[in-house]
Amino acid sequence: MTYTTRMSAAPVQSPAGTLLSAQRAAFRKNPHPSAKERRENLRVLERTVFDHQDEIAAALDRDFGGRCRFEVLFSEVFVALHALRHARKHVAEWMAERPRVLDWPLQPAKAWVMPQPLGVIGVIAPWNYPIFLTIAPLAGALAAGNRVLLKLSEYTPATSETIAKLLAGAFPADHIAVVNGDASVGRAFASLPFDHLLFTGSTAVGREVMRAAAENLTPVTLELGGKSPVIVAPDANIASAAADIAYGKFLNAGQTCIAPDYALVPRNRRDDFVAAIRKQTETYWPDPARNLEYTSVINERHLARLHGYLDEARSRGVEVITVGAEPEPGSRRMQPAIVLDPPDDLRLMRDEIFGPILPVLTYSEIDEAIEYVNDHPRPLALYLFTKSDQITDAILTRTVTGAACVNDTLVYIAAEDLPFGGVGPSGAGHYHGRDGFDTFSKLKPVFRRRMTGLGRTLRPPYGRMHEMLKRILIG
16 A cells, blocks of 8 residues: 655645745645744844734735824734733743543553644735734744645735735745735635644634645644624623723724624613613714724725615614714715614524624523523624632533623733634634644654563463453453
């Protein structure tokens, strides 16, 4: 029988395939970089992002047609640098052998898990947070000792070109390289025989990526999205909850995979909640659709999609409340909108909204809110506002979600010691911090015999001693 491996596979004849082959060859020359090398790679990437943060912010502003510099610095640059600094601090610890216990029949011997670089990691990054969602996977992949090939979004051409230029100036192409292009380039990229592939994007495209990767049996981490609920419990402080929900929902004009997609609030507190959301939104972004600190929708197609949701709701007699005045002609800034009690068959209740629209649903008892969440596909995040440990325990134990965040929104994404990932339709696998290191490593189990052990006495020919050993080992 003849065996072939990824390492010996013939190069794929395409620009991305050529880069992949070069990275494979470079990896074979240095398959287990030292902790010092890995820390230096992380430091170089950290310095590159830090030194060019204003250039990055300007590129994002051009791509979005309006994105606030401070929003970029806090929601992209800060968390990206935090990921790199955390990895640099802990990489030697993560690389260390992890001892495992052997039961007495296997003694005398030693067992451990050896984290080993996989080789070449493919990363398909999205347009909504193109800095953080490029750098965070790079932090884990570089800490794990890998080479990385990136496919960036065609929706943010200025940012993608900026990232490509900065990375090319910091690393050789056989270590980190960028492939830019349209959806056809992305499909070809997903079909390459990577050692691991990470995709961040929509559930629909995630299915296509997984099918393409399956041809090569490439392991895949999918970071998708879905309709992340926020549950406002009967005992919640409405004003405080609204402050966090409005920020989490309307930051980046709602174009955030972990944004609260819809709110479940007690029926008798709905009007107070809506008033608090309106007030808090106007506090953060006065006259938002004309406010330069409020982000634009990425392109005309997505803007039309979002307006289509509202048009359908209004046509069905559903109340839609907007915040602030109409945007200037030609602007892609969109008024934040609150949609009251929309039926489940509306498109905005079937699709991930990914925009500045907040549906508000009501419930009578907390069990009703839990059942609503459980009746729908498992989301990337669940947000809960309550003072009650009993309610917190009930919702955490009775719902299955990618993550849960109690009495805040979004910020858990910056906790590098927490794994980040979805479940079912919202994703598969985890990364961030040590979990990212482990995802991009082969955790190789190693067994080392010290001297002759019990195992040799179990071999044939069998006799009376084996009857005795059977009673001892099996019973």
